[in-house]
Amino acid sequence: MKPGDKVKILTQDKEYEGTLMPSLQETGKDTYILKLKNGYNIGIEKKTVKKTTVLKEYIPAKNKKDKIEQDNSLPTISILHTGGTIASKIDYRTGAVYSSFSPEDLLKMFPELSKIANFRSNLISNMWSDDLRFKHFEVIAKAVQKEIKKGCQGIILGMGTDNLAVASAAMSFILEDIPIPLIFVGAQRSSDRGSSDAAMNLICAAEFITKTDFSGVAICMHEHSSDDTCAILPACKTYKMHSSRRDAFQPVNDTAIAKINFNTNKIEFLQKNYVKKDLKRKLNLKSNMENKVGLLKIHVHMDPKQFEFYKGYKGLVIEGTGLGHTPGQAPNEISNIHKKIYPALKKVIDSGCVVIMTTQTIFGRVHMHVYDKGTDLTSLGVIPGEDMLANTAFVKLSWLLGNYSKEETKKLISQNLRGEINERLTEDMFLN
Amino acid sequence: MKPGDKVKILTQDKEYEGTLMPSLQETGKDTYILKLKNGYNIGIEKKTVKKTTVLKEYIPAKNKKDKIEQDNSLPTISILHTGGTIASKIDYRTGAVYSSFSPEDLLKMFPELSKIANFRSNLISNMWSDDLRFKHFEVIAKAVQKEIKKGCQGIILGMGTDNLAVASAAMSFILEDIPIPLIFVGAQRSSDRGSSDAAMNLICAAEFITKTDFSGVAICMHEHSSDDTCAILPACKTYKMHSSRRDAFQPVNDTAIAKINFNTNKIEFLQKNYVKKDLKRKLNLKSNMENKVGLLKIHVHMDPKQFEFYKGYKGLVIEGTGLGHTPGQAPNEISNIHKKIYPALKKVIDSGCVVIMTTQTIFGRVHMHVYDKGTDLTSLGVIPGEDMLANTAFVKLSWLLGNYSKEETKKLISQNLRGEINERLTEDMFLN
Numbered sequence: 001m002k003p004g005d006k007v008k009i010l011t012q013d014k015e016y017e018g019t020l021m022p023s024l025q026e027t028g029k030d031t032y033i034l035k036l037k038n039g040y041n042i043g044i045e046k047k048t049v050k051k052t053t054v055l056k057e058y059i060p061a062k063n064k065k066d067k068i069e070q071d072n073s074l075p076t077i078s079i080l081h082t083g084g085t086i087a088s089k090i091d092y093r094t095g096a097v098y099s100s101f102s103p104e105d106l107l108k109m110f111p112e113l114s115k116i117a118n119f120r121s122n123l124i125s126n127m128w129s130d131d132l133r134f135k136h137f138e139v140i141a142k143a144v145q146k147e148i149k150k151g152c153q154g155i156i157l158g159m160g161t162d163n164l165a166v167a168s169a170a171m172s173f174i175l176e177d178i179p180i181p182l183i184f185v186g187a188q189r190s191s192d193r194g195s196s197d198a199a200m201n202l203i204c205a206a207e208f209i210t211k212t213d214f215s216g217v218a219i220c221m222h223e224h225s226s227d228d229t230c231a232i233l234p235a236c237k238t239y240k241m242h243s244s245r246r247d248a249f250q251p252v253n254d255t256a257i258a259k260i261n262f263n264t265n266k267i268e269f270l271q272k273n274y275v276k277k278d279l280k281r282k283l284n285l286k287s288n289m290e291n292k293v294g295l296l297k298i299h300v301h302m303d304p305k306q307f308e309f310y311k312g313y314k315g316l317v318i319e320g321t322g323l324g325h326t327p328g329q330a331p332n333e334i335s336n337i338h339k340k341i342y343p344a345l346k347k348v349i350d351s352g353c354v355v356i357m358t359t360q361t362i363f364g365r366v367h368m369h370v371y372d373k374g375t376d377l378t379s380l381g382v383i384p385g386e387d388m389l390a391n392t393a394f395v396k397l398s399w400l401l402g403n404y405s406k407e408e409t410k411k412l413i414s415q416n417l418r419g420e421i422n423e424r425l426t427e428d429m430f431l432n
Numbered sequence: 433m434k435p436g437d438k439v440k441i442l443t444q445d446k447e448y449e450g451t452l453m454p455s456l457q458e459t460g461k462d463t464y465i466l467k468l469k470n471g472y473n474i475g476i477e478k479k480t481v482k483k484t485t486v487l488k489e490y491i492p493a494k495n496k497k498d499k500i501e502q503d504n505s506l507p508t509i510s511i512l513h514t515g516g517t518i519a520s521k522i523d524y525r526t527g528a529v530y531s532s533f534s535p536e537d538l539l540k541m542f543p544e545l546s547k548i549a550n551f552r553s554n555l556i557s558n559m560w561s562d563d564l565r566f567k568h569f570e571v572i573a574k575a576v577q578k579e580i581k582k583g584c585q586g587i588i589l590g591m592g593t594d595n596l597a598v599a600s601a602a603m604s605f606i607l608e609d610i611p612i613p614l615i616f617v618g619a620q621r622s623s624d625r626g627s628s629d630a631a632m633n634l635i636c637a638a639e640f641i642t643k644t645d646f647s648g649v650a651i652c653m654h655e656h657s658s659d660d661t662c663a664i665l666p667a668c669k670t671y672k673m674h675s676s677r678r679d680a681f682q683p684v685n686d687t688a689i690a691k692i693n694f695n696t697n698k699i700e701f702l703q704k705n706y707v708k709k710d711l712k713r714k715l716n717l718k719s720n721m722e723n724k725v726g727l728l729k730i731h732v733h734m735d736p737k738q739f740e741f742y743k744g745y746k747g748l749v750i751e752g753t754g755l756g757h758t759p760g761q762a763p764n765e766i767s768n769i770h771k772k773i774y775p776a777l778k779k780v781i782d783s784g785c786v787v788i789m790t791t792q793t794i795f796g797r798v799h800m801h802v803y804d805k806g807t808d809l810t811s812l813g814v815i816p817g818e819d820m821l822a823n824t825a826f827v828k829l830s831w832l833l834g835n836y837s838k839e840e841t842k843k844l845i846s847q848n849l850r851g852e853i854n855e856r857l858t859e860d861m862f863l864n
Contacts, residue, residue: 322672367675
């Protein structure tokens with residue numbers, strides 16, 4: 001057996017089938033690493049193995065670059081790639097999946113795309129979305145601007161899923177008045193797996209761009225765990241709700257914008273009031289982001305120093321509990337440490353930091369005039385973040401501080417600019 | 433009009449009906465505060481008001497304490513109260529809801545309870561769950577121990593909802609081998625509101641305690657937004673998923689243990705393998721908690737100092753992205769700051785801190801051998817937290833460090849002790 005071979009391994013209690021991975025340095029002598037059909041790796045102790053069989057020998061594929069043919073009757077879509085699972089391959093060295101992408105490969109991997117549009121493809125970076133810094137948003141925004149200038153009906157942006165929804169929110173602020181659709185597409189399973197969602201997500205995004213008049217930033221991912229429909233999700237109101245499911249991306253306090261049936265190609269809009277495509281509209285690129293912005297999740301038994309850390313920051317988003325709370329009123333008989341949290345928070349605000357409250361319940365909204373805790377916090381200067389996701393509030397706050405004065409920021413943060421605040425989520429919805 | 437009166441206020445554009453609240457200090461001169469039927473307050477500028485009508489004058493209720501009659505044929509339930517919305521009243525001073533509780537009031541407020549069982553009622557503390565410190569868990573645990581010694585069929589623990597699921601997880605670790613059921617009950621709407629869930633949640637918990645042989649820690653809250661069923665939820669695998677809905681509490685990577693039909697009193701078990709009630713079993717109270725434990729939520733554009741802050745801590749739970757990632761591999765051309773995150777994390781681990789990885793997707797599990805990011809982190813010494821909720825991992829880590837050695841803690845953290853890790857959530861579930 002050698003790495004890459006499809007093999008069958010029989011142990012004392014069970015039979016395993018999969019692809020043999022190269023051994024890990026630490027455990028290599030004692031353990032086989034097997035990539036199972038479901039795409040995940042398991043380790044099998046060599047001493048428990050009774051029999052091994054090679055089912056299919058691994059022969060490395062030749063890497064020739066095919067020129068893609070253009071059909072002049074079709075619209076043009078630009079694909080910008082930043083890395084992530086959607087273009088990942090297996091690393092036979094570590095046995096893990098790593099991000100490796102050449103733009104030509106994409107169309108070779110997904111030939112169906114060439115029937116929908118002509119594609120330009122550009123690799124902006126090759127990274128995991130975890131490593132995104134605000135500066136990357138500027139790099140991406142400028143690449144989008146360049147593609148719009150070159151002319152196209154829409155742009156597909158491939159990205160790792162971990163921070164895809166955060167990046168789409170950031171882009172919706174940065175790319176003011178974008179004349180065409182910019183659709184973020186990711187994959188929860190890599191293309192070498194039978195259950196990969198990469199092809200369907202890409203194809204649905206291309207269908208949506210070419211068959212509708214939608215403009216603006218959105219996300220295209222599986223709507224359900226089955227391969228029937230993709231959802232076009234709102235850039236600022238989407239959360240990755242599962243670590244591995246293909247339908248992990250869910251709208252929060254909002255509905256999907258549209259859905260695309262993969263089998264019939266039928267597109268149904270669930271939101272009607274979107275901004276229409278207008279190739280003459282001028283993109284207003286505002287890519288400044290304030291670097292000194294933090295995000296702090298509240299938990300029980302906090303230390304005031306966890307708050308004080310953000311003294312000197314320009315902005316801080318708190319992911320509070322429930323309707324927007326932090327600790328701060330613990331009874332004396334147990335501990336005095338909680339009593340130091342409001343003063344710590346006050347120090348942060350007095351240092352010039354704009355502090356926004358969101359909720360860790362994901363769904364719902366902060367409402368800081370219901371309990372005295374909330375009113376105490378707003379008296380300190382904490383600004384309610386309405387029904388914004390913490391991550392959306394975080395990139396919005398950095399963007400506002402980068403492009404507006406502190407006073408304007410404090411006003412604009414609770415106003416709906418890009419669909420990040422659902423004005424339909426009124427008090428009445430609390431009756432449910 | 434005076435505070436407390438039911439009034440109708442006609443403005444230039446609209447008519448409002450509700451209870452007049454006392455004015456706020458800052459805006460009192462110019463604004464009426466009206467508590468609407470849905471329980472929330474709105475401000476109405478006095479200058480826009482055309483007409484006001486008093487519909488029903490406010491007459492303060494007399495406060496006489498009724499002695500509760502005992503029925504010797506009924507089982508005994510002990511109610512322990514810690515504060516929160518379930519016992520909150522309106523503060524006519526600030527117009528907000530504040531927590532105020534006298535145990536006798538509860539049975540007066542919910543007379544239906546006296547048909548189900550005899551109740552003992554004790555006020556442990558009167559606080560918001562936001563302010564919980566580990567020491568409170570000990571206070572609660574000792575109160576539970578005392579009630580068990582006194583003898584009862586089960587205990588209802590009333591608590592604010594914000595950290596109710598965190599406290600129930602902590603209690604399930606602390607109260608090893610608990611012989612009877614301890615059911616956490618909260619309310620998302622206070623008892624003075626028509627839509628309050630306080631009564632139904634309490635009644636269903638009492639029904640569940642008296643009509644089944646379940647023992648252990650669990651939560652009883654609305655299953656849906658309608659008043660039909662309550663769910664008995666697993667103590668370690670429940671998350672408050674909405675800021676205000678009555679069905680905010682949802683099982684994560686698990687199912688409800690049982691559901692109770694409020695109209696028919698029928699109880700249906702969804703989990704069959706629970707530990708049975710046994711009044712002879714001896715409670716093993718392990719209430720030590722390590723104080724120096726933190727929780728850090730990952731976001732884009734992090735500063736290595738946010739990690740370094742936890743140097744010297746005994747434990748840290750990271751709420752990573754996706755399958756369990758942090759930033760750490762940013763390309764050089766943009767910034768070097770990300771490259772300092774792994775070294776910062778290493779410093780924290782080298783200082784003696786046990787670092788556990790969980791995921792901010794809430795649903796699903798970490799899986800740190802899929803991508804090279806994950807394998808890099810485990811090489812640093814980060815321990816995968818399986819499918820544990822971040823908050824559950826947080827209290828479990830503090831509890832383990834309080835009662836076991838560091839080496840035992842590192843082993844036990846990824847083992848299922850109280851249903852906090854779903855062993856049924858196998859690799860196969862990733863095919864969805």
